[in-house]
Amino acid sequence: MKYLSEYRDPKHAHGLVDRIREISTQRWTIMEVCGGQTHALLRSGIDEALSECVELIHGPGCPVCVTPASAIHNAIHLSMRPQTLVATFGDMLRVPGNHGSLLDAQAGKGNIKAVYSPMDAVQLARKNPEQEVVFLAVGFETTAPATAIAILQAAQLKVKNFSVLCSHVCVLPAMKLLAASKQNRVQGFLAAGHVCTLTGFEEYAGFVEQFQMPVAVTGFEPTDLLVGILEVVTQLEQQQANLINCYPRAVKRNGNHSARQICEQIFDVTNRRWRGMQVIPNGGLCLKSQWAAYDAELKFSLSDVDQQEIQTECRSGEVLTGTIKPSECSAFGNQCTPQTPLGAPMVSTEGACAAYYRYRNNNSD
Amino acid sequence: MAAWQQGNWQSGLHEHCKPTGAGEKTTMCLGVPGKVVGWIDRTPLFSKAEIEFEGVRKVCHMACVEDAEIGDYVIVHAGMAICRIDTQAALLQLDTLQRLFNSTGET
Structure with a gap:
């Protein structure tokens, strides 16, 4: 078992596609929430193979994409500060802010470094005690535990020159906003499997109850995606709305207990502006007040610049x-x-x- | 249409998300299954293990999966293991698919 090739078996994929085509009496509209799922669907051509019976709508589950311009603005501002280094994931460097990207800032006076994990940023702070190291923390519930662990490590090691610019987001509140929208066309959801690995899926039961839409917790390989789609289409055809876990090898009902405990220790839920969307109630995580010493917004007295996005031809929202x-x-x-x-x-x-x-x-x- | 007909889901699917040894790949979003091949540090909160991803080995943080054993598969996301893969659940699901579609599959 490699947990990869087994989920790319063409017989399974073709069998699942045939089954979905057979049972569909109309064209259903399903949203895959996570951007990783979007890439896998397009790469494998599942969206085109099912185009007659399923329209796949691509959801907002790309944390890089929804990080507001104000977070990039603040990170660039800090990177220009003397004796300060901004560390973040490589994905973030080329994201355009209102006045250029972190990469543009790096080419100028900005002191910016890409890291593989927030714990690497703690190590940078230890190695460079003369510098303030600020980690621009973005990502869904999947990356939040790593940020929390980095803060706990810094506290235990008494590293005082490390802080976090926290822009973590939570996926379920965004799903609720989309489902409640008057323009909503989505009839069922493929929930983001790796987010549920951490959070579990119990809280999705309330969503299913409230919106009467099927939700399948779904993985990222072609077979995983097709199993999730088949489940949602089956329910829609039977006029049912249930919550089902189609990614049981990675997702348990209560998620990852250790990770949840660590996150509860560090974060509070907060309202958060998502790029291209709006302020989403409970759509983000912020540091609890007891961790204020590690909160870059407080440490460097950053204002919560609620920057309006500059209007371009871009319709990313x-x-x-x-x-x-x-x-x-x-x-x-x-x-x-x-x-x-x-x-x-x-x-x-x-x-x-x-x-x-x-x-x-x-x-x- | 081309992608589906050519069976693009089969090969090179995860080329871009394979963590590279030197850590130059700093994308965060993708979760990749890998095998625990050795523990480096088991200090709570600082635990690290060596994980193998289709032949490539990388040191990953294990603070959220501290009970993993050598030989277990974990999913790694942003340099950190986020869960241990449940072999029984995986086998059960594959078995169901094979019975449904009469496939020999791969083991």
């Missing part, structure tokens, strides 16, 4: 809410490419625009 497909944006593939991105979804490894450019753009390699 509509892409993130599933209102349009990336190829419907007039800038797509012209002014906006992975080399010259106008919006975050074209930059990120999980962004829907990048997926369309890579897998659906005839001019791409």
